[in-house]
Amino acid sequence: MANLETMTINMGPQHPSTHGVLQLVLELDGEIVRKATPHIGFLHRGVEKLAEHRTYHQVLPLTDRLDYLAPMHNNLGYVLAVEKLLGITDAIPERAQVVRVLLAELTRIKSHLVWLACHALDIGAMTVFIYAFREREEIMNFYEEISGARMTSNYFRVGGLSADLPAGIEERIRKFANDMPGHIATYEGLLTGNKIWQKRIQGVGVISAEDAIDLGVTGPSLRGSGVDWDLRRDQPYSGYENYDFKVIVEEGCDTWARYHARLKEMHESCKLIHQALDKLKPGPILADAPKIVLPSKQSTVNTIEGLIHHFKIVSEGFKPDAGEVYVGVENPKGEVGFYLVSDGSARPYRMKIRPASFINLQALPKMCEGSMIADVVAVIGTLDIVLGEIDR
């Protein structure tokens, strides 16, 4: 009798393969998932509400707590939105632009490494996890030296960067970018030819290009379904138009295709890192906009103008014109956008974040309904979600 009915079970919020506090209510017919209902919000911190009560500079640390696996990208999206609101996009110095691209691509590798490690671990390939986290640790060390924090970087500033790169780090980043393709080959050696890995991800989590666009899927998850769209190329920011890179598109529409898309993206990121290092020339790292950009410590302590600007910016902030802008950037997980509404005061009147993971997660039921319960784990992994960004 019992086998005629479906069974409803909870997966999460305390479950190791839901990548955080995601709860899925699964309606099962034996091992087949008939219906999957995601429940989210366990990590909701009200970032958008908090932002309305802070000056534009003070909002920045909130943004790297969204997608904490790619904090620099969130910082970048936010500062680009504020710079556009202020109309100072063209005033950002060359060095700051190049460092932004350099760190964005390092961060892309970092985020993809966590994706690969956890995705493989969820499916049962444990070894890759150890290797991928070894390389990630190196990027974390770069992070720590550059920004002072391993995860919550808070490094970019409206108008440029908070500090220049530490001496000697460029050569080490170059060495890392030289070594990385070899490491990626190691991961591929462990996974791509592995029969179990192939069986677990080929033909799993299929989503067509039409459905993916309809559901708003972005990033490698969309490009794995054959849609040739990357904001770095199609709406370039921070000087991406000056770099030579390929947008990776895979036609398979399944987890296997998305696996290859992300691996190849890491190779492209290595190329971009080399190009950025080649472009890196000494120069100013902050725009010449004293009413917006915090003055240097030197200037604050030694000059009356510096002191006044510092005092005004810290106590009151700057006031952009009334208006509204939307800026989207290509995060490792998809498009992350910031919609800022200004009423002419020193605080954002409204800040809406377009979270890539939130919208990609909406495609999960479509991708796993009708498949086996074990495939749900593969689909969560391949969507590469971060709950900090979903719940905000």
Next chain:
Amino acid sequence: MSVQAAVDKLKAQFGDTVLDVSEFRGETTVVVKKEAIVAVCTFLKQDGFNFLTDLCGVDYLGKSPRFMVVYQLYSIGTHTRLRLKAPVDESDARIDTVSGVWATANWLERECWDLMGISFNNHPDLRRILMPADWVGHPLRKDYPLQGPDREPYQGRLQ
């Protein structure tokens, strides 16, 4: 097709329904009557703006109409953006769902209902999404206190 051409076509098609067209920092915003939102979105989708990037509500407390529902559209063909807005009154804080046009809108409209308290007609599944199911109030409204409804507002460290 340029954004300007799309706006011209929209105006020709919908006439009075288009309330305002503005530009700021190179971004075009079109305000339309909320009654026509589904028709306008369907038209724009067929016209090339095939991707709904984001949807949210903005609370202009003290102004009439109080709310704006904002749609960020993107064209994967021409890589252009267009922002669509529809005013919504406080007394009748509801607008038709566009989840039939783009499936993305489903969760985005749930979020807008949850945090801003704007209801969506004919929505397939209008439940709270980020806040707990039994939560009272809509936190992103401007008259909702930052500290929450049951606490004294923070006065600062020095008093």
